[in-house]
Amino acid sequence: MKERTREAAGRPPAMADVARVAGTSVQTVSRALSGHPSVREKTRAKVLAAVDQLGYRKNNAARMLRSGHSRTIGLVTLQTNFYSRIAVTSGIEDAAHEAGYAVTAATTKSLDTSAIEGALARLADHGVEGVILAVPLIHVSERIEDLTRSIPTITIDGSRTDATEVVAVDQAMAARLATRHLLELGHGTVWHIAGPSEWLDASSRSTGWRLTLEEEGRTPPPELKGDWSPASGYANGLVLGRIPDVTAVFVASDEMAFGLIRALHELGKRVPEDISVVGVDDIALAEYCSPSLTTVAQPFAETGALAVAHLLRQIADADAAPEPASVEPRLIVRASTAPARASGG
Amino acid sequence: MKERTREAAGRPPAMADVARVAGTSVQTVSRALSGHPSVREKTRAKVLAAVDQLGYRKNNAARMLRSGHSRTIGLVTLQTNFYSRIAVTSGIEDAAHEAGYAVTAATTKSLDTSAIEGALARLADHGVEGVILAVPLIHVSERIEDLTRSIPTITIDGSRTDATEVVAVDQAMAARLATRHLLELGHGTVWHIAGPSEWLDASSRSTGWRLTLEEEGRTPPPELKGDWSPASGYANGLVLGRIPDVTAVFVASDEMAFGLIRALHELGKRVPEDISVVGVDDIALAEYCSPSLTTVAQPFAETGALAVAHLLRQIADADAAPEPASVEPRLIVRASTAPARASGG
DNA sequence: ACACAGGATGTTATCGATGCCAATACTCGG
């Protein structure tokens, strides 16, 4: 029925085959294909013709074995469907591809040290030249230190080891933008539903929120905590909605924000008339669910691209000093925030 | 400041180093590590001890060069943030990892034949043993045929080439569940906002919808078309909301459904009182946006796992006959659908 | 005690590309 006939010869052509057809040595073929300067134009043409004729493609395994360069980077992510974690990967793959690198993914189900060690080890086994860690490192084990020391590593929104460079969105700024926006609308204070404290971005937002309030001379109310899921936003909303003087909430993610809004709704509170809500991420639905959500957009694609750029720089020059980099978030005002009503008015 | 000291020796230990420490030959080490039966327990222990002591890890490039097995599979996806495309990858990575395989991702920005060829070629270059194509193949070029013939390939929700096995969610069934649900609620007919017709799952849903209506003796109304994005759902909603007798809409994705609902809202139509809406996917927010969305849940994780299982079977036995497989979707009734009001009542 | 089956281990060649060094072909100045 179906025949998996590989090549006529039984196996794909090797460089030697190309050399034979082109009438040169393998060495010349190698040089011609890797753009070495001292190959005569005419020779290069002959080689390319042979390559074309045979449908030759370089064997990456052989190249890698010999040269140590796999042209592959690894990506460690937590296996969730939370929007933000997914959005960066797209930017990463894009930038990597642009630079001629492939991306091998290793997802972990938990944030256990051992799970992350496992993911790193798997990537190392597959010969990646560098790794992008898009998970928060709760606890940096010795083994992780070892692995990140032996392979160039970039952490996104994470804590750093002494061998790890960090690329991050300025989450404190995100929190500041959101909190200030609400204060400027005249709200007396701003409540906060944070993400899990193991996540550095969650705790940065939390700190940013707290500091902004303090700068403005307000006492931060107690912080609530979610797990990024809409359900956890909802659960927190059932609590928050019962506290009389809550008029403004900054939520650490859009998905939680919509969960919150639904809970408030069920408790008879209107958004934004009674309570204003700001999220973070600017997911695709932020504009289209009701009410459309005021949120802080994160430049996910740029973050990914920046991480790749830094990683490649570090792969190219292992001694390059780590330079923390960050990108700026942006407030997008929509319909979930409104001026505070004059109290008692 | 930071020293990228690799190993003390200057380079990672090789199998020969292990053999030296264990006092055996490399071959025995190889056998011990790949679970070959005829290795004495005592010898295996010595080898494992040496491995442990040296922190040895197999060099995948070398193994691959010699044996042709990279223990890596490739995944081609379209670079979008549309929920469904993302959700399967998580199932794929999980199942692959379970089986000891790594996943290398190649995203394409467009569905051009050449873009897909490029993605496949990149994966082939990196020595993947098989490929999962999670993009619709609009036009199967000769080159794609070649590539899929030389590498085991599974297509998810896509059209098949003569060398490609297909794993799919039964999209016709999804459409049937949604449409029938609406008809059972007493709606005279059901409108449909479809996804891009290049996507096989979109057109399967469209056909399923049309057939169900015809089976029930209704004439299908004209079909509207979106591009999976919330914005396109919104745009279609602005049209649909102006047609007087529309009371039920089946939308090909949740994100478009929420766009539709927002447009209807703005036109003064209430969901579900005036118009019932059913989506597809069951995204995390489906339950938490207002109104919570009646939708057809797709078993994304299983789909991914199934694709991997089939692919590995095919890798193991290249002559195994392709067996199309499909998994069943499930209707989840929430608050966006309601019984039709007695017309004129 | 001897030969033999079969398990356990060692040897050698090999996968395909590339770094290093040697060898050849070509250029130009004198």
Place this chain on the structure above:
DNA sequence: CCGAGTATTGGCATCGATAACATCCTGTGT
């Protein structure tokens, strides 16, 4: 027209693991 000097090119060893084949042990039956 020749030699120095450079532009091209080729030969060989090599990366690390494994397949195939060879060898060396055990234990066992008669």
